[in-house]
Amino acid sequence: MSAALAIRPRFSGHETFACRFAWLPKAVRLIARDPLALSDDERAILELGLGKNMVRALRFWLEAFDVASARDGSWALLPFGKMVFGENGLDPYIERVETQWLLHWQLSTAVENPLFAWRHILYRRMRTDFTRSELLAEMRDEGKRLGYDHSDVTLLQHADVFLHSYVGSLSSASPEDALDGPLVDLGLVRRLGRRRGGADRIEPVFALSRIPLADIGSTVVDYAIASFWRARRAGETVITFRDLAYGEGSPGSTLRLEPDDLRDHLERSSGLWSYRLSGDAGNVSSVVIPDPDRLLREVYA
Known part of the structure; x- marks a missing residue:
């Protein structure tokens, strides 16, 4: 295995859904009631009131945030998840901004299986600003350097989930997305107007912020x-x-x-x-x- 392939980033699994504010607390309560229920699509749909793809996305985010994981279909809280969200947890309903920062930290710093878009945007780029088409071209090149050949659709969906996680919906068709993510309030990514991008289109510009x-x-x-x-x-x-x-x-x-x-x-x-x-x-x-x-x-x- 090459040195590049020693890093095994994740490109998908979120089903194109950013995590919603209520998902983690709901899932933790379900795990406490029945550790097997979350692995059964039909039971999880009934218990959580979510569609099948959202249930699958929720399972992805539980692991990505280092809150819980499954073994042989049985879910259990991980140490971080137990301390913050478990019984007598420190902030089980994400009521404090510190919890939002900790969730961002857990999500962004995985060593073995980092989220590809997070790793690229936070640690691999020199410039702080980007458009979606610029990001797509960079991610395509970086993916190939690591030995992957994902489609542009997969890469752009992954990039959009990053953006939805921090700036909310890119479309006014679903404004609730802008309110529902636990990372949106952090202000880590901001919109900077528009500029000409791929295929001579005018695109929104995004930039990473500096945080006091x-x-x-x-x-x-x-x-x-x-x-x-x-x-x-x-x-x-x-x-x-x-x-x-x-x-x-x-x-x-x-x-x-x-x-x-x-x-x-x-x-x-x-x-x-x-x-x-x-x-x-x-x-x-x-x-x-x-x-x-x-x-x-x-x-x-």
């Missing part, structure tokens, strides 16, 4: 640092500031933090992190062993 750390919360950022450290730098006692600010799956790139904001946070958080200037960037060490589970609880303290 105060809008995310320092405890969410600390959780992200510890989670990044455990998932991607396990066993290392020191990591570079550049890794934390710009690396794939990093707090800086995933949460769209300004590097100066992240640096100031590290300097203020002397009980957790030790930041030392080194060359043009700096090195970060952990004052205590990074513990994402403890820091997750502190988000809601």
